[in-house]
Structure formats: C-alpha cells, structure tokens
Amino acid sequence: MKTAILRARLLEAQLDLARCQERAVILLLTGHAVTHKGRLVNELNHWLENRHTEVHALAPSSEERERPYWWRFWRRVPDRGRIGIFIHGWYGDALFARAERRLSPGAFRDRLAEIRAFEAELAAEGVVLLKLWMDIDRPAQRRHLQALQADPVRAWQLNDTDWQRHLQHAVIDALGREMREATAADHAPWHRLDFRDRPAQLRRVGALLHETLVAPPARPTVVPEVVPAVVPEVVPGEAPAPPSIRRAEPRVAAPLKKSDYAERLVEAQGRLAINAREMARRRIPVVLAFEGLDAAGKGGGIHRITEALDARQYRVHRIAAPSDEELALPWAWRFWRRLPADGRIALFDRSWYGRVLVERVEGLAPEAAWRRAYAEIREFERQLLAHGAVLGKLFLAISQEEQLRRFEARAATPHKRHKLTDEDWRNREHWEDYQRAIDEMFARTQAPGAEWALIACDDKRRARLAVLEQVNRRLEMRLASPH
Known part of the structure; x- marks a missing residue:
C-alpha cells in the first residue's frame, strides 16, 4: 500500500474511533535501544489527529512513587475514542530493572503476571492493545550508535544509558523473549519489528495500527489472578473465615447510654x-x-x-x-x-x-x-x-x-x-x-x-x-x- 493511501486510511480509522467512542486503543513500543522509537512516534503523530492522541514516555514522579505501582498507568489509560501511545510503558520498567538485577527472577515473573492481569482487565473493558518489540542485532546497534555519536547534529540524542543497553544486548534480548512469551495473548498480541530505515518502519507501524483500529476487538472472558512468589506480610496469620450477613450477631437489646x-x-x-x-x-x-x-x-x-x-x-x-x-x-x-x-x-x-x-x-x-x-x-x-x-x-x-x-x-x-x-x-x-x-x-x-x-x-x-x-x-x- 502506498504511503499516502495508508496515511489517509489510518486517519479515517482514527476519526471513526473518535466518533463511535466504543473503545480505546493503546500502542506500546519497547525493545532495544536506538531503534527509532521516539522519532517513529513523532512521525506517526503527524499522520494522526493529535486531538485524539496521547503520548507517554515517562519516568515515575515523586507523586507516583507515593502510590501503588500501577497507579501511574491507570491514570493515563485513554478515554474511549482516543489512542494512547506508550514508549516502553510498563514493560520498560520490568525489562531494564531485571537486566540491571534490581528485580530478582521471581519478582520479574511476578511483574509479568501483574502485566497479564492489567492488560486482560483493560481488554475486558474495551481497551485494545497493540504491542511492538523494536529489534536490532548487536553489530547493527553498535554501527548506529557510532554513526549518531559522530554526527554533530544528532549526537545530543545519545546518552550513557544507550551504551549501557548496548553492552546488555544479549541479556535484554533473552529477557525480551521471555517477556513476550509470558504476556502474549489474543487480546494483547506482540509484533516484532526488525530495525530498518525509518520510512519502512513507519509504514509498518502505521499498517499495524490501522489493522488494530478496523479489526473487531478480542476480549478475555476471565481476568487472570496474580499469585506472587512472596505474599506481603501485612497482617499476621491467615484470614479468618468470611463473615455472613445472614449469620450476623443478634442485635443488641439495650441501647448504649x-x-x-x-x-x-x-x-x-x-x-x-x-x-x-x-x-x-x-x-x-x-x-x-x-x-x-x-x-x-x-x-x-x-x-x-x-x-x-x-x-x-x-x-x-x-x-x-x-x-x-x-x-x-x-x-x-x-x-x-x-x-x-x-x-x-x-x-x-x-x-x-x-x-x-x-x-x-x-x-x-x-x-x-x-x-x-x-x-x-x-x-x-x-x-x-x-x-x-x-x-x-x-x-x-x-x-x-x-x-x-x-x-x-x-x-x-x-x-x-x-x-x-x-x-x-x-x-x-x-x-x-x-x-x-x-x-x-x-x-x-x-x-x-x-x-x-x-x-x-x-x-x-x-x-x-x-x-x-x-x-x-x-x-x-x-x-x-x-x-
């Protein structure tokens, strides 16, 4: 499909989404460093109607650290009729924390289970998810990093973290496979995009988003429950048997003075x-x-x-x-x-x-x-x-x-x-x-x-x-x- 035709069809599908307001769409991009994620999102924004689109690339604020982890994402779930674009989102936190050993293997698996439950709940409530893994092999990543560093116009785009992610390429690659396998579902599919020139990547992302917008949503019938490896010790002992409204204590005969x-x-x-x-x-x-x-x-x-x-x-x-x-x-x-x-x-x-x-x-x-x-x-x-x-x-x-x-x-x-x-x-x-x-x-x-x-x-x-x-x-x- 020619780029101009794809762009027109994508915009038409987005405007239909906004008119009907029957569901929301989340596009999430994560993966290896220097794979054009930020620039792709910028260019995709030029294709879309910005009034119906929200982009989130965030590190937790002090306000967010004072609340449960998922609060920061729940508050950014898009309204029906809108598209929310997340760069790394909830996957980046888990992936890079595990790569840096800030999460243990068990805690990483627990986080993936939380992600499955979160995404199933969103899908059951009419939020359609499209998840993209941006891939690049290690030699190509190094060549791209060196080219960026040598370009005085674009060198500002690099930071120490990008080189750190390059050194961790093999670890991130393995963790990414584990993560995708654990969280793929009919209602939350993964698509793997190989590194290539930006126009080709943009056409591929635009085509996937268009398919998502026009396809009937897949909704889970059951939300998976999370069974953490370690249950937080909040109240000692096991929970007593649940009360029953029918077995409530007899009413007090004499009112309190x-x-x-x-x-x-x-x-x-x-x-x-x-x-x-x-x-x-x-x-x-x-x-x-x-x-x-x-x-x-x-x-x-x-x-x-x-x-x-x-x-x-x-x-x-x-x-x-x-x-x-x-x-x-x-x-x-x-x-x-x-x-x-x-x-x-x-x-x-x-x-x-x-x-x-x-x-x-x-x-x-x-x-x-x-x-x-x-x-x-x-x-x-x-x-x-x-x-x-x-x-x-x-x-x-x-x-x-x-x-x-x-x-x-x-x-x-x-x-x-x-x-x-x-x-x-x-x-x-x-x-x-x-x-x-x-x-x-x-x-x-x-x-x-x-x-x-x-x-x-x-x-x-x-x-x-x-x-x-x-x-x-x-x-x-x-x-x-x-x-």
Whole structure:
C-alpha cells in the first residue's frame, strides 16, 4: 500500500474511533535501544489527529512513587475514542530493572503476571492493545550508535544509558523473549519489528495500527489472578473465615447510654488521633472502604473517624453513579485515581464493591462483568497491600425492621428528608437479592490483610464505637509490625 493511501486510511480509522467512542486503543513500543522509537512516534503523530492522541514516555514522579505501582498507568489509560501511545510503558520498567538485577527472577515473573492481569482487565473493558518489540542485532546497534555519536547534529540524542543497553544486548534480548512469551495473548498480541530505515518502519507501524483500529476487538472472558512468589506480610496469620450477613450477631437489646457512649467515644477518637499521626510519620497510606445497607450509618461512622483526624491528612470520597468522564474509562479507573499518597488516608463512602452489589442486583452491569470483577477486586487490593497500605473494609448491617424505622423517621424530619430517595425504597424490594450478593462478596474477597469487618448497626452508638475500634485495631496491628 502506498504511503499516502495508508496515511489517509489510518486517519479515517482514527476519526471513526473518535466518533463511535466504543473503545480505546493503546500502542506500546519497547525493545532495544536506538531503534527509532521516539522519532517513529513523532512521525506517526503527524499522520494522526493529535486531538485524539496521547503520548507517554515517562519516568515515575515523586507523586507516583507515593502510590501503588500501577497507579501511574491507570491514570493515563485513554478515554474511549482516543489512542494512547506508550514508549516502553510498563514493560520498560520490568525489562531494564531485571537486566540491571534490581528485580530478582521471581519478582520479574511476578511483574509479568501483574502485566497479564492489567492488560486482560483493560481488554475486558474495551481497551485494545497493540504491542511492538523494536529489534536490532548487536553489530547493527553498535554501527548506529557510532554513526549518531559522530554526527554533530544528532549526537545530543545519545546518552550513557544507550551504551549501557548496548553492552546488555544479549541479556535484554533473552529477557525480551521471555517477556513476550509470558504476556502474549489474543487480546494483547506482540509484533516484532526488525530495525530498518525509518520510512519502512513507519509504514509498518502505521499498517499495524490501522489493522488494530478496523479489526473487531478480542476480549478475555476471565481476568487472570496474580499469585506472587512472596505474599506481603501485612497482617499476621491467615484470614479468618468470611463473615455472613445472614449469620450476623443478634442485635443488641439495650441501647448504649448516652453518657457511656460519650466517654468511650472520646477515648476511641483520642486513640485514633495518635495512631493516625504515627501512620503519617511513617508514611503509611490507609484506605478505608465503607459498604452497608441503606440507612445503616456509613456517613455517621465516617464522621466520627474524621473528627479525630487532621483535615490535611484525609479525604472522603462519596461514590455515586459514575460521571460521563468515568463511563468513558474502565470501571476501576475512578477508584485508582482516588488512592491516597503515602502517609494519607482515603475513606470511601461506598467503594469498588458497588460492582458486585448494586450493579449486580440492579442489572447495571452484565453478569459476565460483575463476575469478572471479583478477580479484579482481589488484584486491586493485593496491589494496595503490596505497596504497604493498610486496608480496612467495613460492612455496616441493620435489620429490615430498623431500616424501615429509620426511613420513616427521615421522611418525618425536614432536615433529613433529602437522605431518603425513591431508590432507597426500591432497594428494600430487593432485600433477599442483596443478602445473597453480600454473602458472595464476603466469600470471594476475603484475604489476609483484606478481611471484612461486619458491624451490626441497629444501635447507632455501639456501631460507631465498633467502627472506631475496627479502624484502630487495623492501624495498631500495622504499627506493631516490624515491616
């Protein structure tokens, strides 16, 4: 195909992608040094409509180092209708760290497993991946390096790292083969491009991108789970058996007296303030996820926590229906982007568990999507723990009778009526469906360091103290750990 025709067809396919907004495309280039990656991307950009294209060639910033590893890539996933181009991306980190022995063989294999899970989740959410390995043999690489170095106009393009990669050519070649074999999939294929003149390379890259844009996407049905060689020791011992909403402790008959509650509240909040300051000093991030039945008291429990904290240290995220921006991206993106920096606290009033609760029960997500989400959630939480975060998951439960009483009290109180919606009444009609979904959620997402705390909330005072106790307990377990 002539270059002019290819260029026109590629642009037409990109504009169709932008108009339909049904999927996003990621083009990732990695491989050996001095194989024209940067210049190819620059020239490809002249072929494409830049308003619908994003290019990322990045080293981690200080902001990114304070969050789980994959945060830096999740926040750069392109919207549907756009093309994201990554130079090296998540592969360069793994490849060069292993070549320089900053990653052990086991850690390298773990990273490849994380990549498989990440790419499968993207593909399942409508992100199409095209991965290019830019190849060059060692003699040709050396000749090209020498030619660049001798050219006063282009010598600035070289640095010491390029020569280091040349010395590591055999190692990088072997690791590249291992990496490609471990991460190739129908939904994330690899293409190997031999080093040649730039016009020929550009035509080849343009043709592959055009094929990707016009071909039907391949989507995985199952997201692979990562089983790391070393499980991070966050909470000692094994996770207890998951709780059950149907086997919750009997409701307390006698409400806690107001005077007793006030005394215990001050004590629990004082303890939390001390623990939170120490977490900040040690730069340990905290993620607290609150789920629960309507009117169970999530907001009240969160308020009692934040009363004890420095406002500069925490942020409360109240999760509602996704915005238009969030709907244009994979469902987990809006939770990744809200993760706290090291030493900070994020409180989620409803969380990623909406995928397997309200979206399941209300039919807002296809069955295949919410069933796949269990593995995606486990991997998300595993990465939080691997980064060193403390993860607290609290489910607040009330009886049907108490929920009805609170609904009626809200309806009769002018300053509380806004809390009661038609959706709340409709959810009561699905009580049994929610009970089944909650129990399955507990069973399939319980893990060491990510255990569920089930809190009976018919008595608001006891429930709020129980919330504080659970949070204090998790912080103190981490602070007592040598890790």
